[in-house]
Amino acid sequence: MPRFFCPTQLSPGLMLHLPPGPARHVQVLRLQPGDMIQLFNAGPGWDQVGVEGGEYSARITEMGRSHVEVQVGSHMAIERQPFVDVHLLVGMPANERMDWLVEKATELGVASIQPLMTERSVVRLTGDRADKKTQHWQSVAIAACEQCGGNMVPIIHPVTTLPAWIRGMETVGPALTSHWVLSLRDGSTPLRKIASAHAEVSMSKPSVFFLSGPEGGLSGAEEEHALLAGFAAASLGPRTLRAETAALSALAMFAI
Known part of the structure; x- marks a missing residue:
């Protein structure tokens, strides 16, 4: 399943316009409404503001020339970092x-x-x-x-x-x-x-x-x-x- 870094607060059920970078990537991959993707938001500047780590499922609901809308699904508390x-x-x-x-x-x-x-x-x-x-x-x-x-x-x-x-x-x-x-x-x-x-x-x-x-x-x-x-x-x-x-x-x- 395609994965995208989405540096914004995420929560289950949220309707979200993807930032320009992930949106372009979705379009390049020629994904369509109904397709499932994964989002994660832990990274530079996002370790203190409403970020749980892990990843979220999301379903593409709408695609336009310059925007991609998704509905955020469930959160999965998956940790893949080293022990140090x-x-x-x-x-x-x-x-x-x-x-x-x-x-x-x-x-x-x-x-x-x-x-x-x-x-x-x-x-x-x-x-x-x-x-x-x-x-x-x-x-x-x-x-x-x-x-x-x-x-x-x-x-x-x-x-x-x-x-x-x-x-x-x-x-x-x-x-x-x-x-x-x-x-x-x-x-x-x-x-x-x-x-x-x-x-x-x-x-x-x-x-x-x-x-x-x-x-x-x-x-x-x-x-x-x-x-x-x-x-x-x-x-x-x-x-x-x-x-x-x-x-x-x-x-x-x-x-x-």
Whole structure:
């Protein structure tokens, strides 16, 4: 059944004109009145205002050239997120690899992604260009969430630098339980050990932040800065992984 992210309050029996994005998608799929779809509304900006999570059935009642009306059906309290809220802080990889990372991270259930400009970053984004890229990546995340069955669209934060993010670490909230930098240094904690420890945490939903670099990794100074700020070193094993693969490997440990 086709699924659509509908960022508005939903309730059984509600007659609703779909927002422009989902409406266009319904028309592209050539759905007709009477067809059934699924709607979910948990995502950026909707975690506090009348959002129950899960998903809703809906029946298309009317279609016009520029609008689609549906009647919202029953609510299903289905949770498909990992047992830990995983947040990725990623030095942006070049070319289309960031799109790929956002898509695959969403499929694996990431809670948020923070694109970072680091010392070795090839991609440099500021101003309107940065804003447009962030909006684009948020759209990629929405499409991936619709496709994979997820009910929570991850937040794609505005592009920033690593020092700026570290300065604002106090604002990430009390749910933060641990933060790690992916590292090749000796003595780093194996990722499997980290995942096992979080699985045993009594909190209903612990959170973990993983920091990874772009092509070439974080510089030595950046890694030291993160460690001094309270990060601990985490190991992905003996192999050197590509920038996008490293971040996804960390996330995948918590996705099953």
